[in-house]
Amino acid sequence: MNTESAKQMLFQSLIGTILVLTLSELAQAEPRVLRVEFAAPDAAEQWSFTDERATIANGALQLDGSESPTYAFLKAPAFGDVTLSAKFQVEPHQGVHAVGFVIGSTDSLHYHYVHFDKQSAILCRSDVESEWHELGRSPAHHEPGPWYKARLERRGTKLSVYFADELLYEADAPDIQDGLIGF
Numbered sequence: 001m002n003t004e005s006a007k008q009m010l011f012q013s014l015i016g017t018i019l020v021l022t023l024s025e026l027a028q029a030e031p032r033v034l035r036v037e038f039a040a041p042d043a044a045e046q047w048s049f050t051d052e053r054a055t056i057a058n059g060a061l062q063l064d065g066s067e068s069p070t071y072a073f074l075k076a077p078a079f080g081d082v083t084l085s086a087k088f089q090v091e092p093h094q095g096v097h098a099v100g101f102v103i104g105s106t107d108s109l110h111y112h113y114v115h116f117d118k119q120s121a122i123l124c125r126s127d128v129e130s131e132w133h134e135l136g137r138s139p140a141h142h143e144p145g146p147w148y149k150a151r152l153e154r155r156g157t158k159l160s161v162y163f164a165d166e167l168l169y170e171a172d173a174p175d176i177q178d179g180l181i182g183f
Helices: 003-009
Strands: 013-024 032-037 047-049 054-057 060-063 072-074 081-089 099-105 111-116 120-126 133-139 148-155 158-163 166-172 180-182
Touching: 047 054, 081 099, 099 148, 111 148, 111 158, 120 158, 120 166, 133 158, 133 166
Parallel strands: none
Antiparallel strands: 013 032, 013 060, 013 081, 047 072, 054 060, 072 180, 081 148, 099 111, 099 180, 111 120, 120 133, 148 158, 158 166
16 A cells, blocks of 8 residues: 555544543553543644644544545643544545544654554554554454444553454554654
8 A cells, every 4th residue: 555545545534522541651650531522612722633624523523534634633741651542433435434543643754553444453653754554454344324432552562453342453563652642
């Protein structure tokens, strides 16, 4: 898959009304939960959007990646160990019906993400050479319309990918950095 195809497929979805992040800033620290309520009046102020196709409306984060990807990143804090969990829905249209969960973003080129398309959950690393260094893949079928729950966890250098509350696979990411999360 070339980089341009990956960019066009990455995000075409709605992210659920509540985003739940569980983070632990130190390995010994008790995890704490950060709940992001998209229905809150100031919800959009907490996010950085790459363009006007990423918005918060009607209690949901809405990403229109039908022509090309659009991203939303939580402005702060940067996370080390983190669980990024959300419900998502894709709308009927042509394409792969994809949503992406991003962690460890240090800039626009360096991050790890899981790409949930209509057939698979694909874990990738992005860097200056390519946005699509595949680290793992598993079937994870979804259709337009229903809401689905997915999760990407980081503990040290181990990344775990979940779909519908089932662990799909784990992969090692020795080069992952602390960074922003997003979709």
